[in-house]
Amino acid sequence: MNLPEMVKAAGVVGAGGAGFPTHVKLDxxxxxxxxxxxxxxxxxxxxxxxxxxxxxxxxKAAQAAAAHLGAVHTVxxxxxxxxxxxxxxxxxxxxxxxxxxxxxxxxxYPAGDEQTMVQQVTGRSAPERGxxxxxxxxxxxxxxxxxxxxxxxxxxxxxxxxxxxxxxxEPVMLHVPVxxxxxxCVKAANPRLSDYALILGGPMMGKPVIGQEAMDAAVxxxxxxxxxxxxxxHYLFRRAELPLASIRHQAKSACIQCRMCTDLCPRYLIGxxxxxxxxxxxxxxxxxxxxxxxxxxxxxxxxxxCDCGVCEMFAxxxxxxxxRVNQYIKxxxxxxxxxxxxxxxxxxxxSIDQRYTPTDRLVARLGLSDYYGxxxxxCKELHPDTVFVPFSQHIGKPAQVVKAVGERxxxxxxxxxxAAGLSANIHAPISGVVVEITGxxxxxSGREE
Ligand code: SF4
Ligand code: SF4
Numbered sequence: 533m534n535l536p537e538m539v540k541a542a543g544v545v546g547a548g549g550a551g552f553p554t555h556v557k558l559d560x561x562x563x564x565x566x567x568x569x570x571x572x573x574x575x576x577x578x579x580x581x582x583x584x585x586x587x588x589x590x591x592k593a594a595q596a597a598a599a600h601l602g603a604v605h606t607v608x609x610x611x612x613x614x615x616x617x618x619x620x621x622x623x624x625x626x627x628x629x630x631x632x633x634x635x636x637x638x639x640x641y642p643a644g645d646e647q648t649m650v651q652q653v654t655g656r657s658a659p660e661r662g663x664x665x666x667x668x669x670x671x672x673x674x675x676x677x678x679x680x681x682x683x684x685x686x687x688x689x690x691x692x693x694x695x696x697x698x699x700x701x702e703p704v705m706l707h708v709p710v711x712x713x714x715x716x717c718v719k720a721a722n723p724r725l726s727d728y729a730l731i732l733g734g735p736m737m738g739k740p741v742i743g744q745e746a747m748d749a750a751v752x753x754x755x756x757x758x759x760x761x762x763x764x765x766h767y768l769f770r771r772a773e774l775p776l777a778s779i780r781h782q783a784k785s786a787c788i789q790c791r792m793c794t795d796l797c798p799r800y801l802i803g804x805x806x807x808x809x810x811x812x813x814x815x816x817x818x819x820x821x822x823x824x825x826x827x828x829x830x831x832x833x834x835x836x837x838c839d840c841g842v843c844e845m846f847a848x849x850x851x852x853x854x855x856r857v858n859q860y861i862k863x864x865x866x867x868x869x870x871x872x873x874x875x876x877x878x879x880x881x882x883s884i885d886q887r888y889t890p891t892d893r894l895v896a897r898l899g900l901s902d903y904y905g906x907x908x909x910x911c912k913e914l915h916p917d918t919v920f921v922p923f924s925q926h927i928g929k930p931a932q933v934v935k936a937v938g939e940r941x942x943x944x945x946x947x948x949x950x951a952a953g954l955s956a957n958i959h960a961p962i963s964g965v966v967v968e969i970t971g972x973x974x975x976x977s978g979r980e981e
Contacts, residue, residue, distance in 0.1 A: 534600070535600040535680075535684075536555040536556075536558045537555070538683045538686075539554050539555040539558060539680055539683045540553070540555035540950065540956075541688070541957065542679065542683035542688040542689055542959075543688050543950075543957035543958055543959055544676060544683055544689055545754050546672070546676055546755065546926075547675030547676045547678075547679060547692075547754065547755060548572075548579070548644070548673030548676065548755075548757060549646075549673065550926075550927050551753070551754060551925055551926035552926070553926055553927070553928060553954060553955065553956045554676055557665075557670055557672065558597060558600060558601065558670070560601060560665055561601060561602045562601045562669055562670040563605065563668035564604070564605045564650075564653070564668055565597055565598045565601055565605070565606045565607075565669075565670050565672070566649060566664070566669055566670070566671045566672075567590070567594055567606075567609065567672055567673075567674055568644055568646065568649060568673045569608050569609065569614075569617065569673075569674040570609055570611055570637055570643040570644035571611070571644060572641070572642050573641065573642075573734020573735060573736050573737065573738070573758075574641070574734065574735060574891050574895045574898075574900065574904060575695075575698070575734065575758065575760060575895075575900060575903055576695055576758040577697065577908040578675065578694055578695050578705070578757045578758060579610070579673070579674050579757075580614060580617050580907075581693065581695070581705045581908060582674050582693060583608075583610070583614070583621055583674060584617055584620050585911075586678050587620040587623065587624035588624045589677075589681035590608075590621070590624070590674055590677045590678060591621065591625055591628050591630050592628065592681055592684070593677040593684065594608070594632050594677055595630050595632070596684060597677070597680060598631075601670055605633070606630075606631060606633070607632065607633045608632060608674070609635040609637055609643075609649050609652070609653055610634070610635075610637065611636070611638070611643060612636030612637060613639055618634055618636070621634065635653050637649075637652060639890065639892070640888035640891055641736065641840075641842065641889045641891055641894050642736070642798055642840050645798060645840060646664055646671040647664070647798075647838070648798050650664045650671060651802045651884070653669075655880075656669070657804075657877075657880050658802075658878075659874055659875065659876040659877065660835075660836050660874040660875050660876075660878060661835065661874055666876075675693065688944050688946075688957070689710070689959065690709060690944055690959050690961040690962075691707060691708065691709055691961065692708055692709075692710055692712075692753075692754060692756055693706070693707050693757075694708070694717065694752065694759060695759070696717055696759045696761065697760055697761070697903055697906070698760040698761040698762050698900075699723055699724045699725055699761045699762060699763065699903075700721035700722055701723075701724065702906065702908075703721075703903075703906050703908040704720070704721045704911070704912060705908045705910065705911035706720060706911065706912055706914055707912070707914070708913075708916070709752075709915075709916065709919050709961035709962050710751075710752055710754055710925070710958075710961040711751050711752065711753075711973075712916045712919055713748075713750070713920075714732070714741070714747065714752060714756075714759060715747055715748065715750075716916055717752065717914065718730065718747075718759060720912055721759075721761070723761050727765075728761050728762060728764055729747070729766070729769050730742075730747060730759055730760065730761060730762075731759070731760040732750065732756055733757065734758060734760075735845075735898050735900060736842075736845060736898075737839060737840065737841060738760065740769055742772070742773070751919070751921075753925040754926065755925060760903075766899065767898070767899045768898065768899070771844075771845075771853075774853070774856075776860060779856045779857065780857065780860070782850075782852055782853075783812050783815050783852050783857055784815050784816045786850045787809070787852055788849075788850060790849060792809075792843075792847040792848060793842075793843035793844075793852075794806070794808055794809045794810075795847070796843070796846065796847040796887055796889060797840075797843060797847075798838070798840055799836055799838055800881065801880065801881050801884045801887055801888070802878060802881075802884070803878030803879045803881060804875065805832075805833055805836060805875055805878075808837070808855075808857070809854075810830075810833065811834055811858060811861060812852065814830050817830075818830075818831065818861075818864075824868060824870055827864075827865075827868065827870060828865075831861045831864070831865070832865070832873075834857075834858040834861035834862050834865065836872075837855065837858035837862065839855060839858075839859065840855075841855050842889055844856065846893075846894050846897055847889075892904070915962075916962070917977065917978050917979045918964075918967075918975060918976065918977045918978065918979070919975070919976050919978075920974070920975045921948075921958060921961060921973050921975075921976065922973040923948050923972065924972070925956070926955070928954030928955045928956070929952075929953055929954060930951065930955070931947075931949055931955055931957060931958045932948055932951050933947065933948045933969055933974055934946055934947065934948060935960075935966050935969075936966065936969070937966055937967065937968065937969055938965065939965070940964070940966075941960040941965075941966060942960065942963045943960055943962055943963045944959050944960065945959060945960045946958075946959055946960075947959055947966075947974060947976075948974070960976055961976070962976055963978055964977050
């Protein structure tokens with residue numbers, strides 16, 4: 533088997549983002565292999581932990597991926613302040629004689645956004661709604677590298693490393709089977725309050741999980757890298773629960789056209805055509821625009837929004853939400869069948885290096901200063917009796933279950949096979965009996981009867 537075949541068999545998907553199947557990404561030739569260890573959002577600890585703990589495995593996987601891609605340059609991009617991590621990785625590079633460099637980034641958001649990272653490392657801006665590969669780059673998360681290292685040894689992805697931070701006794705790393713209940717992870721970190729809600733991922737782009745029912749149903753997937761525990765009444769939850777109607781109303785009445793949302797937008801900075809202030813300015817007349825061309829000309833910029841949240845969480849002095857407005861407009865563009873032209877060769881704006889959002893100021897704006905700068909030094913293993921394994925933990929089609937209720941599975945055995953097209957294999961994270969199969973996933977019980 534070649535590398536993409538081994539990676540496909542092991543069910544490796546992007547560990548730090550939306551879960552793009554890695555075998556598809558690796559089935560290419562690229563000048564640059566960039567390994568993303570920048571921990572894009574504040575409070576997340578996972579990439580740092582992996583760099584400190586598994587540097588040799590990461591570098592070995594980087595060598596294999598670079599050889600397969602034919603990469604001329606291989607770098608690990610991470611924040612320059614990650615001294616212990618850089619030291620561990622550089623020691624592994626030396627020991628293995630690997631041609632892998634370190635690219636030190638500033639402490640800003642969104643350093644780990646792959647298009648921002650590509651621009652910082654190579655000076656090239658990817659096309660609008662394009663891929664790093666369009667400018668000769670493959671970007672993979674450092675957690676994905678660790679899973680590639682596992683795939684090289686024939687080990688499928690059945691576990692996940694994640695940090696639990698926020699209102700907990702102290703931040704911790706956990707190593708758990710995929711499908712572990714999120715609340716078991718929270719309990720293992722000893723939450724300091726009872727009335728809490730959660731964010732899965734980072735505070736800017738993570739998924740808020742609010743209410744007992746939603747928290748009970750949430751499980752760890754191959755892409756879960758962090759859980760933030762916050763008081764139920766925290767600003768971030770109040771903001772997430774604002775209805776779209778209020779957001780639209782506020783946008784129409786309170787936008788002062790200061791343009792900060794545009795000037796600080798990371799996609800605007802790498803040269804993409806996106807000016808959220810203009811979308812906000814024209815929102816009042818949106819319901820009356822029926823002509824497709826006029827709609828595209830007025831609101832087409834929204835198609836280039838990557839949902840990073842800088843505009844609403846940091847830039848806007850009026851606490852408006854250009855991101856949510858852009859999400860609404862993108863939905864309208866889809867429903868109306870409007871295709872927006874793409875600039876295939878954008879050029880970064882001259883101001884780019886002065887306009888990125890400093891992480892410490894962002895953290896203060898988000899009301900998270902109490903939790904910033906605390907690090908996870910220990911890692912706990914969890915061994916749950918039962919897991920619920922979703923069939924869709926990746927971008928593309930859900931995997932197709934190959935086991936039936938009542939069948940015994942061994943840890944690492946194939947549970948659901950990648951569907952035709954874009955999809956990924958899913959393996960049993962624990963040994964036990966399949967006790968339930970729903971449209972969404974399978975429950976495995978490892979309890980001895
Ligand atoms: S969320 Fe806001 S800042 Fe981010 S890409 Fe979209 S418009 Fe730009
Ligand atoms: S930053 Fe806020 S007030 Fe300024 S133009 Fe954008 S949406 Fe309007």
